[in-house]
């Protein structure tokens with residue numbers, strides 16, 4: 001045909017193929033790319049993890065997480081008010097106590113820093129955002145493990161469960177809407193559910209850290225909670241080599257009454273997140289953790305990557321992999337950007 005001959009006769013000034021599909025057409029302008037975008041992140045999908053430290057009068061910056069602080073009670077309340085104003089979904093609270101002991105007593109004390117922090121945040125925000133609390137002993141034990149130790153120095157699963165149950169009730173009574181067990185003890189969700197129900201707190205929900213891996217990327221978090229951990233958590237957190245057990249852990253947590261499940265860390269585990277998201281009948285969260293934050297900040301500080309673009313891309317990819325909500329230290333900043341850009 002004429003056209004075929006035309007196409008074969010390619011000269012230097014008018015070279016063009018008769019391609020049926022040109023995906024670049026949908027990438028031509030910002031407006032076109034916005035129209036074609038399959039994935040968007042909104043403030044209501046973001047949850048801000050926050051640290052509140054006992055005895056502080058001013059917030060303390062964290063060297064390994066530039067831009068993140070340990071809050072005083074006052075700055076914590078201001079951060080909570082800001083989260084409401086920006087339309088975040090929630091707040092995940094971590095407490096940093098002044099004193100620690102072998103069994104993490106401060107976790108059960110209604111006047112312990114985490115429980116006081118929960119109470120202060122609830123007074124500030126009411127039901128405007130979801131107030132969540134980390135349910136784990138590592139911030140409260142002097143050895144830094146997520147549970148109590150037996151005579152051999154191993155983390156004692158079932159004795160820890162008993163404490164987790166009471167800890168869940170203490171957090172619920174302090175005002176947590178949702179508790180988030182992150183210690184990776186077998187049976188933790190079931191024991192906490194039963195304890196909450198026995199205390200008449202059927203209304204309090206559980207976000208289970210179901211697939212929580214033993215990750216090197218938790219490093220900066222140890223500074224954030226002044227942790228003194230010696231050794232590692234490999235005997236209870238999951239092996240990064242494994243995929244199948246993520247689905248097993250998810251199923252067990254669902255059977256035990258988890259209302260939502262989580263994958264953590266996020267960026268090195270996007271494959272796991274996708275599988276859990278595909279299999280889960282309940283909403284799935286992912287946690288962009290301290291080391292993921294620190295990597296972006298460090299590279300950006302060196303001028304090696306564009307910080308804002310990297311932040312957006314990282315969170316977008318977590319959403320694309322199937323997360324319904326994302327815990328990220330960038331939550332506030334992202335929400336402010338989204339607001340200023342009016343959805344762009």
Ligand code: PBG
Pocket residue numbers: 134136137138139182183217218219220221233288289290291
């Ligand atoms: C356990 C807990 C940890 C994090 C959240 N909950 C630390 C750990 O398991 O070692 C890490 C969060 C982060 O790195 O940002 N209480």
